[in-house]
Amino acid sequence: MDRADVDTRIRSLIEPFNKKGVAITDATTFANDLEFDSLTVMDFVAEIEDAFDVIISMNQQAEIENYGQLVDAVHKLQAD
């Protein structure tokens, strides 16, 4: 899967979590723009992990602040 495919897939996964319908760009942050709390983060990460059959550990999550970084991380993880 190339980066664009990963992006498309994550874009559809994030929809039910994007309660306020924020327009998502690579710079959109999870904590501030999307206002994800820790429970939402857990559910959202679980969706992505299941969809791509990868692990995104808490340590890796700590490095991911915005949407673009998430797409990059998942793209790299599922390529490994």
Add this chain to the structure above:
Amino acid sequence: MSEAGNSDLFSKFDELIAMREVLLAGGREDPFSLVMEKVLSPTQAICNGRDTILLGTYNYMGMTFDDDVIAAGKQAYDEFGAGTTGSRVLNGTFFHHRDVEEALKEFYAMDHAMVFSTGYQANLGIISTIAGKGDYIVLDIDSHASIWDGCAMGKAEVVPFKHNDIEAMDKRLGRIPEGAGKLVVLEGVYSMLGDIAPLAEMVAVAKKHGAMVLVDEAHSMGFIGEHGRGVCEAAGVIDDVDFIIGTFSKSVGTVGGFCVSNHPKFEVMRLVCRPYVFTAALPPAVMASSAKSIRKLMHNGNKRAHLWENSRTLHAGLRGLGFELGTGEPQSAIIAVVMPDLERGAAMWEALLKEGLYVNLARPPATPANMTLLRCSLCAEHTSEQVQTILGMFERAGKAMGII
């Protein structure tokens, strides 16, 4: 002073300070600075000048006032002095530290036992020492703070799964890269809602993936499982559990923490586990009391039965009154009453205190799903009459606050 002026490192707490001020502004009693002016028994104290029934102390077996437990401590005070003034690995291992480890080995029928200064340090020390950089820890999202801190300190890859979700745990274990070290961390009883983990299934799944398993049995010692060894004993999987973590601050009625294990190399922990090495050993009186208490907990059939009876009566009574509870059935000695929100939870907590009842107020972010909970923990020394009195207090306070 620097040209740029002083930066106040406390600024990051401003929001919390403001939140507390709002909560206390209404003339509220502060839920987090209650003083027990006098403690009369495991179930009664004088709090803020009032005679109060204690229903939130985790003193499950009422051992704090056991005559033999107190006598053992007094004797150790007289014979060994007030403190150890040293680490377990230097001058801090007295006769009683060894003896309490012997008592734990007998209690759990395990080969090794290591006593820490608190249960918090036991989790911190064991988890951070056995799972390091490159290893994976798979754990329940509702784990105790001491477990999370142990994970962070060890720098392992931390992979949480949804509370008590066997399939989610299985999937995560299956995705760990081949060859990596794996530790699964579970609790027997989760103290927020008082629910238990499906350990039979979870331990089997962990073993299928070749992971080591650590179970925190802080809230089950002495009254769950045939010998009181916890939920893992009741579930029939204790032999597949690599490490059990426990505490003396609940059923044992003193203070301290421990890890028991059958791992053949376990004793090396005493050399490499920093929260064990770099802190002073507990006072001999605490160790003597603990050893006595643990041995008494091995023979306590009647108290166990009464504790369970209390838990069932309180659960059924509160449900009958119309309160929402954390579990459909009583699964432990913790009954969590779910409050509609923090504001009304704090008001209800205070109303109960004024009735003469102390329960534990638990609020976000320590609680699952951001719930506000009034956590009740029963004691084998609560009489049946006290439990009825407690139900009357809940009824009056609940109606006054409009919660039922």
